[in-house]
Amino acid sequence: MTKKIVALAGDGIGPEIMAAGLQVLAATAEKIGFDYQVEEKPFGGAGIDAVGHPLPADTLAAAKEADAILLAAIGGPQYDLAPVRPEQGLLAIRKELELYANIRPVKIFETLAHLSPLKAERIAGVDFVMVRELTGGIYFGDHILEEDKARDINDYSAEEIERIVRQAFEIASRRRKLVTSIDKQNVLATSKLWRQVAEQVAKDYPDVTLEHQLVDSAAMLMITKPSHFDVLVTENLFGDILSDEASVLPGTLGVMPSASHSANGPSLYEPIHGSAPDIAGQGIANPVSMILSVAMMLRESFGREEGAERIEQAVDAAFKEGVLTADLGGRASTQEMTEAIIKNL
Structure with a gap:
């Protein structure tokens, strides 16, 4: 049966990392035989720009009917003094979907351990x-x-x-x-x-x-x-x-996914970082948090453990090959990082 995924790209670097996440999802789905369709909807600042509200009625209706929701990032300085802020959309969707359980895995990639503020021996095995x-x-x-x-x-x-x-x-x-x-x-x-x-x-x-x-x-x-x-x-x-x-603890927000689970409805998956408007549109954003959120979705909403493991191992392999975005001390673009992960699937 075809699974319905609603994608909320949002603001700032959101559209760039969402595109990366969906590329990896497509490549993984092909390998594991996962049948799905994606419906993209405005949310956050994009919702305000479209209809004057961060959670448009059409977006909420689609989210309620979805099997899972992917959210990239919301917010931007242009909304700081606005009467309605993008963050209000996040609180609203949590309430409407009863997203009561926030899950954040914290794992140290061996090749990135030097980025942690803690000593290597203290961070080992986290x-x-x-x-x-x-x-x-x-x-x-x-x-x-x-x-x-x-x-x-x-x-x-x-x-x-x-x-x-x-x-x-x-x-x-x-x-x-x-x-x-x-x-x-x-x-x-x-x-x-x-x-x-x-x-x-x-x-x-x-x-x-x-x-x-x-x-x-x-x-x-x-x-x-x-x-x-x-x-x-x-x-x-x-x-x-x-x-x-x-x-x-991992030294960067760029590799940390999260999930928010509902009692009865769809779960929402998102990076823990913000919309980074200062680097938006430059093609240098780290897509790994978004990509690992896709892995969490495959595992926790759809029971596709193989797909989740393929993605997580491909991310680790890309790091070990030295493919790193600027926040990780490298020079890879968003697309180069995405392509390296897809190659390692």
């Missing part, structure tokens, strides 16, 4: 997954600002906690079978509930080890012993901070 709850917590609670005081409400239900923790256990069961649940249960009531629910979910996965870390301790451990982690799961605010901390 390969973990950040699982962040994306639609609850303090970001979605009531915000009250008065003249001399303010209050932000942090709400979590047991159901919200259970589904994100279960997502982490499912991922860990296919990896090294260790889940690190991160909270602040010595202070916060939401964290006390979080820890209770995590313990209950763990009973359904007897072959997976559950450990608990306070968020401040976890932040230290991510720098001092990052290779310890396998799958980390945490709430929205802690996850926002820790996933950004984790993103600097």
Whole structure:
């Protein structure tokens, strides 16, 4: 059956890296017999330019009907003072599609280890997954600002906690079978509930080890012993901070994909970096995060493990051949990097 993929190229370098991702997807699909069609829609600044809104109704309708969504990047300085910003489209699509689970793999490519801010011996063997709850917590609670005081409400239900923790256990069961649940249960009531629910979910996965870390301790451990982690799961605010901390470990944002999973609808896959308007249109953007997001899509939405592995191994092979874009210390163009990956499929 033909799978429907909606592509949201967005702004800045978005169209360039989306084109690269779709080239690699086409080459991979041919090798593994994957039948799909792509529908391209405006989103972010491109949506504002088209119809005055970052999430046009037609784009949302197509996304809801899709089997998976690829998003490149959004934003640009021309929208800084606009009444509606491109980022509002991202919050809106997360809410509309109920994209509650944000997944960020953090892996060190051996040939790029020198780019990490950490010492080589400390970064060796780092390969973990950040699982962040994306639609609850303090970001979605009531915000009250008065003249001399303010209050932000942090709400979590047991159901919200259970589904994100279960997502982490499912991922860990296919990896090294260790889940690190991160909270602040010595202070916060939401964290006390979080820890209770995590313990209950763990009973359904007897072959997976559950450990608990306070968020401040976890932040230290991510720098001092990052290779310890396998799958980390945490709430929205802690996850926002820790996933950004984790993103600097490889030394570049240009090789980090992500996924956002829905409870019932399609998942969305995107690079973690921004739209880099300063280099847009120059053909020098690093497409690897987008290409690895395509690999995540093949694995997690369509169960096509072979296709995902082919792409990931082809990326690694291109790096080992010395094909590197400027952000990785090389001179390869976006297209040259893409072609090297396709050659290595």
